Amino acid sequence: MSWLVTGGAGYIGAHIVRALADAGLASVVVDDLSSGHAEFVPEGVPFVNGSILDTALVESTLREHGVVGVIHLAGFKYAGVSVQRPLHTYAQNVEGTRSLLEAMQAAAVSNLVFSSSAAVYGTPDVPLVTEDLPKRPASPYGESKLIGEWLIRDQGIATADTQHPLRHTALRYFNVVGSGDPSVYDTSPHNLFPLVFEALIEGRTPRINGDDYNTPDGTNVRDYVHVADIAAAHVAAAKRLLAGEPLEPAYNLGSQNGLSVREIMDAMARVTGIDFTPEIAPRRPGDPDRIVATGELAARDLDWKNRYTVDEMVRTGWEARRNAG
Template sequence: MTWLVTGGAGYIGAHIVRALGDAGLSPVVIDDLSSGHEEFVPAGVPFARGTILDRDLVEQTLRAHDVEGVIHVAGFKYAGVSVARPLHTFAQNVEGTRVVLEAMEAAGVSKIVFSSSAAVYGTPDVDLVTEDLPKRPASPYGESKLIGEWLLRDQAVATAGSEHPLRHTSLRYFNVVGSADPAVYDTSPHNLFPLVFEALLEGRTPRIYGDDYATPDGTNVRDYVHVADIAAAHVVAAQRLTTGEPIEPAYNLGSHNGLSVRQIMDAMARVTGIGFTAEITPRRPGDPDRIVATGDVAARDLDWRNRYTLDEMVRSGWEARRAAR
């Protein structure tokens, strides 16, 4: 049984590819390498280099490998940058998803797991984010992910009476960290873990943007979840779609508790053995005090749980980054 992973040469996608293989499923990858790395794709996994905007390439790949379903990870994920580049963001995330769905319909492929985002909620003023919370995205990126979910919903309605009715689910996740393979690490120039790792490797002092938030230690509180847990949830979702079991249209992959930026910094110093006192700089506009989600529904259906401690998340990410030097 073969599953196509769009964006399978990226940090999250490459972990999903490995998790599929471990589960006895055969992955195939499409990636344009705009942010991914071909060396992240395991040896022996078929790899098509190109953009998901290329409908012919997507359809040909689906047909050539007799693909059962798609795990759609490819996209432009930088919320802050999306404000300056909304047209690029919508081209990659909205048009890209539309093209993937069109190619799937043409090839008779009717199952899709969509990598969505907590950005669909915007900045909710609640202690715990649940799936039924109103969607108020605060960036073009968040809007593009919400539209992607709508595209899946509408295509499922449109194909309900066809030979290949679309079955789908969207997984909304937050801050993905760590590594489950020393050959794969987070290369994002915007995420907290790689920013701290690069600072420490270069002898610079990591920064905290604001320490006057309404949280116990004054720094932002967010969900941080290990990439291996995220990958495992995608595989279970794919299996559930294949077996025909009931599945929700969307799931939060949340930690339920959250961690503060200062807690992350303390763990970074503890695990790496590099002592430092983070530099406090002004807040970034629009950063809310706290965003933490439950994972209760995903725990019920997708065997979702947080299997890693904070120190384990830091250690796995740090070791993978150092192995790449």
């Protein structure tokens, strides 16, 4: 009796695999290693090197490993790049999710936790993003995640009166940082933490894109949440599904307060011991002043909370990156 983690060789997925094990739940990983790393999969966890677009492969994996539920993270997650590669984004995120749902139906697997994104909201002009806010994604990536939620919702409706009705929830979050295991770190070429880490390692000065936003210190305010907390929320959702307990269709995993880019930079210098003054570059087009989500529903149902300070987020991420050499 296992959980399939699609994208389980990635930064977030590998943490979820470890959190499942800590909760006494077995897992199996499917990942095509387009952005994941086989060495991130813990020893003893079955690993299938393949794509969720291969419906037959996913179905055989579900059957072979006695899978009772899926935590679905596999996809193309780079919002900025998705503007240049919309067809690839839709193939991976929309067709990939449709393929997975087809395989789940064929194998009579009826529990699904979907890794969605707060990108479904676009750039909302409100202090705190709530789940019922209108969805106005601003990139093909955000659109693909919203369509994924629709696909899952519609499959749930279609199977409601069958022997194996699909039970599901979606978790929406922004910027995942830090590390819960010294052997797993964020390797994205687009995320703030790895960009700063690489600059410091290479002796370059990190950069802030714009310091004239309508925020207390002039830099963007964003939701930064620790990867271990994100992993714990996925496992809590999986356990509720297994127990037949009710879940909302979607939850925001938000920090409630947010952190500015300058606050992140200050913590980087403080924690790493590398003194630097970040360069100020021009704004990036379309970057809003502030995007922060509430996590009240998730706190109620998924024991969601922010257990790490900004310094701990930086310290755990920095240690894991330095361990990689």
